[in-house]
Amino acid sequence: MATDPSQLELLVPILRPIPVIGSSLAAVVAVAVELRRIHLTRVANAEALTEIAERAALLSGSIAQSRQAAEAHAQALSPVVEELYNVVEKTKRRADELRTREEEPPSFWETLCPCFRLSDADKALKSLRNDMDDAFKRFSTDAQIDILSDLAQIRDIVAALQHAQHNGQWDTLRGALRPTDDALYNAHGTPAGCFEGTRQRLLSEIETHVARTEAQHAVVFISGLAGTGKSAIARSVCDRLSATPNVHLLSFFLSAESLARRDAMSVVHTLAFYLARAFPQLLAPLCDAIHKHDGALARPVQEQARILLEEIVAKLAPCSETLVVVIDGADVLDREAALLTALVAFARAAPMRVRIVSTGRPTRALRDFFTSLPSSDAPPPDVRVFRLEDVDMFEVKHDIRTYLRSSLTQAAARHRALSTTGRSLETDVETLATRASGIFLYAAAAVRCLERPGLGGPESCLDGLLHGGPAYSALSAILDIAYSDILRRAIPEPGPSLLKDQARCLLGSLIFIEPRLQTQDIAALLGYRPPEAQALLDLFSAVVSVVGDFPSIFHYTFSEFLQNSARCQDTHLVVDASLQHGILAQRCLDVVRSAIGNNRTALAQGRIATLAADLRRISDSGTHDTRLYAFRVWPRHLSLAGSVTPDLTRALNQFTERSLRTWIDVTLEFDTHSSVQASIRSAIKWCEVWLEFSVAQDNSNPSE
Missing domain, CATH: 1.10.10 (Arc Repressor Mutant, subunit A)
Incomplete structure (x- = not known):
């Protein structure tokens, strides 16, 4: 009987010789399931079944060959196919018995339980293929349908086992690496991205640099002081790149407040785990590497990075995709250069374009690392450093103004009092933007205060921010948290x-x-x-x-x-203004006396032309020489010291009558004698204060 072509066309996706799909067994059983579907649609006949069985046999051989080329894919079969042939034989015998008796077949879960041992998958697969071929020829349609129904159950069991095995590997890997999920760019608590409409030029430049195809691997460093918005920029970069085709994104946002988020090993482990997530074919090699290298997870960071990142990514097939690794807050690490060095080695080993994007404060270690990087590797990476303090201040102020304007406008919409007083919103925005002076943290803190309870409402709060009051104290308290953290880290x-x-x-x-x-x-x-x-x-x-x-x-x-x-x-670390001015007065006078002492011979002869000419030369050159500074501004520190501090006392002790005469001689020779005369007047004033202070001290301690 002829085969219905329209029905056989349904089998084309299954019978087409293709690489391993999940597992060889699943592909073969899929043919059997399709046979059952054809029978149920009442178009099956013996000739069609025989033809399909032959095709299934051919498919099995093709898949077996594919397995040799992709053994890792077919390896998932080994737990279930060791004795599958025996299971099928039992199924056939049981189906034969059921031809004459109406009984329910035994549960295949029970039948398969003792079969989950490792074996030769190819041998079992060949036996299954031959058995299927025999079954199609020896049994009636009803018996075949029983077998096929049971095989469909096997197919479902195999799929469930493979899924469980796959998930088990992930669970094992997660248990070993313990990735820090809350350090991912999109985790709860990670800083928000840049406000809409701000940092547009900078973000575009970074994105363009990442997208360049000229360099195989490149490094981008975004350097900025505290509060300049580095984390927001890093988050925006992640948000943009995560939606870019053919770009795989790994991220880690460091934080000094979290032990796990400031540890270099956590960075390596998290990147390794999500590298396998991005490329599932690396799951098995990564698990093998952890088991193969005894104590791998206790080794130094750079060695772990070599085992878990560099050697693993090298197993990927070459491709035209791009892998981007974003590390925010690299300065939080104790040895930030060590981790970045390991990441650059990881980038070199990858058979694809890799971009390392890092943010951090401009520490000496980071500056030295990125300065030396272009000449340290062969071939060197393409390095680009973005210094946020170099961004045009007008552009930064524009962005802060945009953020403040939108935030205040939204506050005005929520609280009608802000919009009915006739105040100039633009003037308020300009004032706050000027005071922010390039610090986004200041602007963000001001906006947070607008909605804080207990500050008298948004309008009263805004007045307090602009003119001083509880709101400004609240803003200062927010900044104090950041500044205290900076001192603790320093x-x-x-x-x-x-x-x-x-x-x-x-x-x-x-x-x-x-x-x-x-x-x-x-x-x-x-x-x-x-x-x-x-x-x-x-x-x-x-x-x-x-x-x-x-x-x-x-x-x-x-x-x-x-x-x-x-x-x-x-x-x-508290700076007392009076004490500090006293220290500077003392230091300046030390420099002045040293300069005069070095010219004592000329001074004794009434000539100080050498010193005067030297100072004039320094002044003309426009440099900030220490002696020039000391000669010109030390009386300012004397006059601003509000009390007689220990350092100021030492300075005045040195300023004897002989020193006054020296200064008079200097005054006669200097072109800038008015400044020196001011120094003398200031010194005389403080000598009087010091004498009064000394007398008071003597009177209070008569025994001394």
């Missing part, structure tokens, strides 16, 4: 008091020194060696901006924080 407790005192002196000098000095001049003024001063500046790279080697406190609110003992809880 000098972890219990930090040495000497280091804290040096840090306080340096930070206080940055607050009060005007005009600004270069790092080496600040070091000379404070009596530090230049490397010591640089090391201190590196500790506070989150809040100290360095432009052209001129360091300065990036935002005035940090200066306010340091000078307020009620806000800065670390007493060793």
Whole structure:
């Protein structure tokens, strides 16, 4: 009898020789299931069944060959096919018996239970194929349908077992690596992305650099001080790339507040786990690597990265897709350069384009790493550094203004009082944007205060933010949390008091020194060696901006924080204005006396032309020399010191009558004698204050 072509066409997707689909057994059984479907539609006949059985046999051979080329795929069959031939034989015999008796067949779950042992999958598959071929020829249609029905159950069981085995591998891998899921870019609690309409140019540049096809692997570093929006930028980059075709995204957002989210091993383990998620074919190799390398998860970070990332990604077939790894907050790590070095090695090993995108504060370790990276590898990665402090301030202010305008407009819509008082919303936005001075954290804190209860409502809160009051205190409290964290990370407790005192002196000098000095001049003024001063500046790279080697406190609110003992809880780091001016006066006078002492011979002869010419030359060159600074501005620190501090006392002790005569001689020779005369007047004033203070001290201690 002829076969109905329209029905056989339904089998084409199954009978077409294709690579292994899930498992060889599942593919063969799928043919049997299709046979059953054809019978139920009342178009089956012996000739058609025989033809289909022959095709099934051919398909089995094709799949067996495919298994040799893709053994890893077919390996999932081994637990269930060892004695499957015996199960089918029992099924046939049972079906033969049922031809004459109406009984229910036994449960195939019970029949298969003792069969789950490893065996030769090809041998079992061949037996099953031959058995199916015989079954099609020897049994009546009813018996065949019984067998096929049971085979369909086997197919379902096999699929369930494969699914369970697959999930079991994932469970095993998760248990071994313990990935930090809350560090993913889209996890609950991860910072939100950039506000709509802001950072557009920067994000486009980053996205364009990531999409470039010229370089096989590239590294992008987004450097910025505290509060400049690094995490928001990283989140926006992730949001954009996650929706980009042919881009696989891995991410880890570090946090100093979480032990798991500031550990380099957690980064490696999480990236390895989600690398296998992105490329499921790496699941088995990754599990094997963990079992193969005894104690792999206890080895140093770079070695773990080699085993779990570098060697695993190398097993992928070459492709034109792009893998992007986003690491936010690299400066949180103790040895950030070690992890980034491992990630660059991982990128080189991958048979695809890899982009490493990292954000962090401009620590010395990160700056040195990205500076040396282009010349350290063969071939070197394509490196691009985006310094947020280099972004045009007008552009940054525009973005902050956009964010504030939208937030205040929404507040006005929710609270009609804001929109009925006739106040100029644009003026308020401009004032807050100016005060933010490039710090998105300031703007975000101001917006948070608008909805905070207990501040008198949005309009009263806005007035408080602009003119001082409880709202400004609330804003300061939000900033204080960030600043306190910066201090703890700079000098972890219990930090040495000497280091804290040096840090306080340096930070206080940055607050009060005007005009600004270069790092080496600040070091000379404070009596530090230049490397010591640089090391201190590196500790506070989150809040100290360095432009052209001129360091300065990036935002005035940090200066306010340091000078307020009620806000800065670390007493060793609180900057007392009077004490700091006394320190600077003392240091300046030390420099001045040293300069005069070096010219004492000329001074004794009434000639100080050498010193005067030297200072004029320094002044004409426009450089910030320590001596020039000391000669010109030390009386300012004398006059601003509000009380007689120990350092100021030492300075005044040195300012003897002989020193006054020296200054008079200097005045006659200097072109800038008016400044020196002001110094003398200031010194005389403080000598009088000091004498009064000394007399008072003597009177209070007559025994001394």
